[in-house]
Amino acid sequence: MASREGSTFKRCGCRDEETGKALGVKCPKLKRSGGGWNPAHGAWAFQYELPLTLQGGRRQARRVGLASHDQAREGLDHVKALIGLAEKDPVVEAQIADLVQKALKQRRPLPEVEEVRRRVAMSVDVRTEPPTVAAWLAEWLDGKPDLAEGTRASYAGHIRKYLVPHLGRLRLDKLQARHVETMFAQIEEANTRILECRESDDPRVSASVRGQRVISLSTKHRIRATLRSALTDAVRNPEVAVTVNVASHARLPSCPRKKPLAWTPDRVRQWKADGTVPGEVMVWAPDQTRAFLEHAKKYRWLYPLFHLIAAKGLRRGEAVGLPWSNTRLTDGQVDIRIQVVQLAWETVTSTPKSAAGQRTITLDADTVRVLRAWKRFQNEARLKAGKEWVDSGLVFTRQDGSPWHPAQVSDWFLRISRAAGLPPITLHGLRHGAASLSLAAGTDVKVVSAELGHATTHFTQDTYQTVFPDVAKAAAEATAALLRGGPVRVKTQVP
Template identity: 30%
Template sequence: MRGHIRKRGSTWSVVVDVGYDENGKRIRKWFGGHKTKKDAEAFLAQKIAEIESGSYVSTPKQKFGEYMREWMQDKRSTLREDTFRSYSWLVNGHIIPKLGNVELAKLTPKHIQDCYRKMQQGDKALSNRSVQFAHAIIRQALDRAVKWGWLARNVADAVDPPRVERREYKIWTAEQALQFLESAKSEDSRYWIGFFLAIMTGMRQGEILALRWKDVDFTNQVAIVNGTLKWIDGQPLIKEPKTEKSRRAVALSTETVNALRKHKAKQTKERLKMGAEYQDHDLVIARPNGYYMHPKTFDDAWYRALKKSGLPRIRFHDLRHTHASLMLLQGVHPKIVSERLGHSTITITMDTYSHLVPGLQREVAQQFDDVLFKRVQK
């Protein structure tokens, strides 16, 4: 490998032979802007050493925005459609507008840190959680550039994204949950059974709306969670569970089985009444004509019933947290709760409901106290 220095105006440039292209033509790289000949000579020696050791990287003349668009095209086939939409929203709406004109090779930690600060300013400021998501995307994209030998290091590793505050979940007591179910009984059965399932099983809204009768085993009192309902471009689609743990069997209580039987009987009458106009998709929760229910329709029914109940306002998803919290407070092992919710690891369950841990530990400590000292007294 060879190289030389050359004076251009008032500064010195370094010319380095970095190899050959696919046609056998020598590739030369210019590095300008050195104030003195001595600086240029030192830089030349450094580059030759990098080339000979194999640590030299050659970044293409490409803007970061162009690189991100190409990366997104390649990433699309590896992501679920809804996840890709989230990526696109951040990349096209926030990352590229703020970093797109910076050359990939010249991207610095400060560029990225400034980008995060700007994301949190103005009328459309992003939350800390969204900025952390943007940080994860940028790190993924730059990791590939490092693996391809385009960058020597991932500059995003030197950036500190904002800390995400632990979200405090609002939950109901067992008495409040029962009060709501009693109050909401006047709601259409198709909605009420959805509220009931969320409280009694901890299933997500999308999982409940995707549940089919063939997934319900009345004899063994089990419901199989096989997917989640998504609406994409105005069309319903039952998506595969995100992880194998999300595809699970959820044990049903006797009360839940009885409620499902009553709901199915009402639905059967509805189907017979509509005759040929009924679209039978085997859904547990469906529109009057049997078609998929839109989440917005279900949400409207939820907030209508919630307002009527007079109970503290919570999100529908908080019924899932209510279910998990009540189970933990009853002394159910976190591993069972984790499996019931479809968490990928028990760590997620414990992190999510860590606010319950002190109370649970006190109860366990007292139980141990009773067992040990009562035995000693005997």
Template identity: 30%
Template sequence: MRDADRGRIVKPSTRTVAQFLTEWLTAVEPTIDATTWRSWSDYARWYVIPHIGEERLQRLDEPQLLRLYAKLLADGRVKQNNDSVMFAYWSKRTAGGDQPTPRQVSEACKTSIHAARDAVRRYTSGIVPKEKPRGLAPKTIRNIHAFLHRALRDAVAWKYRTDNPASNVKPPRQPRTRRLVWDTAEIQTFLASVRHDRFAALFLLELTTGIRRGQICGLKWPAVDLDAGTITVHDNRVVVGGQARDKAGGKTHNADQMISIDRVTAAALRQWRDVQDSERDFFGTDYPQTGYVFTYQDGRPLHPDTIRQRFDRLSAAAGLPRITFHDLRHSYATGALRAGVSPKVVSERIGHANVGFFLETYAHVLGNDDREAAEQAAGFLLGDAWGSDGADSDDPAANLDLD
């Protein structure tokens, strides 16, 4: 009677998990970002429905979720690793003295010609794929858990269930790893090697601001004030199902903001704007007036994956340790901290949601300054009050009043 008064009574139903998730994904699609919705639908199609899709929604419980996570952690990978397939074919052909073309790789491995071209470029420059484990990464399973928690929470709100079993389940722990970053010398080596690349100014802007890949690809000239030395970060270009899309607004509420740029970066952007203006004059009316800061020669906006792949090739050609394009963001933050910039300022510049998360992420960098901090604080607090007489004495009690 108490549950009835609280509206917690639900009608018995044979609705399955698969039926509910299909209904739920259709209902929430207009309310969430396209990238988030695509990820959630992929999680449902690849990892949830094949294992527990036939289970009745009202019978789904905590042990079933725990078994699902354990299964995915051990043997959950279902997406074919086309990179490894193409590399195996390419390696076999090259070992025999042949040089397969991207078209041959594409046809033999049944991949798109664009993927094959990028793969051949990577393999030729020395970038080879790493063997992936059969299970999913703990981070992926945590994302699946978050998706299920949200879906089952709505199932309770829709009175399909009386409780949310995901609220009582903890996904696998994600091991803390330290991201690879470039030091100052490696950053300078990379920038010197790409000085004459078409997108040299893009890489320079990334390494002096740390903004996200989607933000740098979505940046438009009206948001850039080179005289004042500022850029306003707002628009994004994201990848949904392999296609680049425009997206208004940043990842967090701190992502949409105005940040300053240094004089060297501002000068590089002026030179790049001159190049872009000459290309616009050459193409005339065929040049699209999109306003993007970084474009191809014909004015088309950049695909974020293209920039990532270009960075991979350029960094390999420079002989530098392999990091991802996203790691340039961490390289900037690490370098700025070591240069003495306040953690709060760095956190705000790169658009972190809060400074607490930033401090947790970069604690290892701040820890490197612990010795300097100890000396600096003691020097300020103690001054000459303690003195240095007897500091080198062999007698520990030389300067103590023992009376």
């Protein structure tokens, strides 16, 4: 039996010619005639008496087939260093010994000393191997039953499309910031390939990337946010033995908030000339919004919905899912408590994900008149439809009373705006326009922020305060008037 100090030795597989017994360490070929070790014969090994099992059984660590005495000595010292981490705690000693024995039996490298030291310091069973990134992400998402469906779908998409393919095979405690940065570098390489293929003159090359989209910087930040959230929970979990959230240290270029730009006359002329859209988020000027709504009146089943979004800045899902039970026309108020979230083509009805999103908005007299007229029209349609009417209880419905699909509403918005000859914006741009108009009209930013469902007034003011050039110009002229000593006229209305 090996001693607790352990030993190194050299052995071979030769057998005695007469007895057939293995010679092992006694083979005369192991040494040269001069007494030194023969490097061409045999292999080195080490052995060490491990601490007792928890049941009191004896055992030893042994590794054979090493190329040199130095390797054998290093292996022995490694085992002794691992056992020493237990500081004579019999339970921890037994656990480390189990870990060593498993590695030797499976012919794997011995556990790293620092890794085991970290697990011992965290009072974690050292025998528990940390999960892979893929396994942890699956466990993490399954452990969040209260997530909003839209958020869950977003997390699942990030995990399935990016995090697992790039990082999933790594053990969680081995994940480093450089691995995360490499993932984003590979995503950017794919972006470059997609763009190059799209511009190719070869139809086969351009067709090879059809349906593939370029991953924006904002999407990369959301992917990192998903990983950061998962690793935050891993750091909190003592069984996982992760101490650093590497996603927080992975570098990404900053992603400034995309502020809306107004379609000014100069920008509209440029767009008509060559199709240039100057920004990712565009909003209409007040006269353009009026032109859209006037044209939308031809579409009786959609006009009231678009009017409400343009006037009060509801999100698409909030407008599509708005029930009559939350709409009080006598008081001129609407309670936003429900939204319809689109997941691929499927839809899910849920509550707004933030506390600020659950709010009450006040309707102006014009909007109340529009909704009263719409309610009368809808009631008449319900009576005509009889049993064919779908009683969804929603404010905005299709001709048979069934709900609108959010994507259908967006498609109709684009069709109507094109038919009106207006420069392009998204349906969400109509919400941006409502926010900008409210601030330009002099509405207190706290009121605007609350009615839009923003968490902070800073976000509202920073995003929308200076969208319309006429408002900024009026402020500039007011400042100049002070310098001239003339009367100050501050313009608070947008024509």
